[in-house]
Amino acid sequence: MPAISALLLPVGMAVAAGLVGSVAVMRRMTLAADAISHIALPGVGLALIFHFNPVLGALAALFVGTLLVWAVERQTRIPTEAIIGVVFSAALAVGSMMTSGEALIDALFGAPHTLGRAELVLGGVAAVVVIAFILRARSELVITLVSPDLARTAGINVARVDLLFLFAFALTVALGLRYLGVLLMGSLIIIPAATAKQLARSLSGMQLIAVGIAVFATLVGAVAGPMVGVETGPLTIVVAAAVFFVSLVVRRAQ
């Protein structure tokens, strides 16, 4: 069983994922959100080729990807979903060609047991930054997602809020990258929030349920995974997905 201190990063990561995911799902950007996480892979590939920290490579790639999504979102005439789908699937393919073997599997699905102290600390700091941002900017995010026009008249700089949110999203992906990997971190952001949307009636309800499910799934993955000999990341997402399907049944019963 992992030490309590070793659980701090995963718990911080899960709280950030639940909060960021709540906003992403309410903004109806599930596809874009999942796709953004894929663009981290070419960054990881470059980092492995040129021997620097993969998280830095991923952050750089995510920064570029975020600006791209932001620019595409602002050009409403372009079919956003198609472009996002194509660009980010291509990013995944290119990243896979640049990375191979064990390194590719680690980048895609995470390698929680290989995390160093520095990575744990940086991850923790990133989680605190993301959580603080979402809680502080909650009102601006909510009005902007209901209507950018209402947000403008309320004195909100919509383009700035959108960009900061996308950066918070990218940072969340980056902080979970070594733990859950490129493919699964996107899922930890989206699945608990999608589940919460089935069950919640209010904003606080949505955020609490999303955070609760993300933390629960992460803890089950971290604690039970090693006990039963299953990889932590995949187990985490399987648990989150199971809760999602239960929520569908609960919703139908309501």
Place this chain on the structure above:
Amino acid sequence: MPTALEVQHLSVTFGQDRVVRDLSFAVESGSTLAIIGPNGAGKTVVFRALIGAVPYTGNVRWAPGTRIGYVPQKLDIERDLPLTGIDFLRAKADVSHVSRDEIARALDAVNLDMDFARQSIGTLSGGQFQRLLVAFALMGRPSVLLFDEPTAGVDQPGEENIYALFRQLQREQGFTLLLISHELNLVYRYSDNVLCLSRRQSCFGPPIEVLTTERLQEMYGAQVKFHDHEHGHAGH
């Protein structure tokens, strides 16, 4: 009277399509301007240009320190969006730096029951949601209220009620009111000036000058249901 808004040579173009053409008008502080015109004449686009949501050419000058409250025609809200009316109004209180006590006052001003405000906004009826949007617009004491009339979802007495409500709030708070409407009788009764828009031309002036049968026919291109002004201007 000081000027709340001055618009000079406003034009909005979407691709090849010039939706708003060389529009100039001014609105006095505390007065009511109604914008009328057939569907597709660009009424909502004018509003969106005034709030800076679409690119335009020409000048839009709001008086210094203007605070805008905007009630859009419709919003695309998912039925299951987990956001209550209270969540929505609380967010407005936070961004406009007013006390959360304002929420109860705003709901009271639009006669919306607290029980409805506790429901998720996607489940409210058209009329209830519109009242919530008006409450949202009123929070933070706007100096100008922009109201884009819904074409569906609010029944006739409901619409008349909302105009009466605006008159009362305008008297109490002294804001400038810009509204888009299809209800020419209400426009005639409640507005100081009318801006009429159509693809071919625009006109601007007090209702008694602008709302003539010939001009309306020219603008709408057909017989319009408007009983003329023999009863005189109801006045303010």
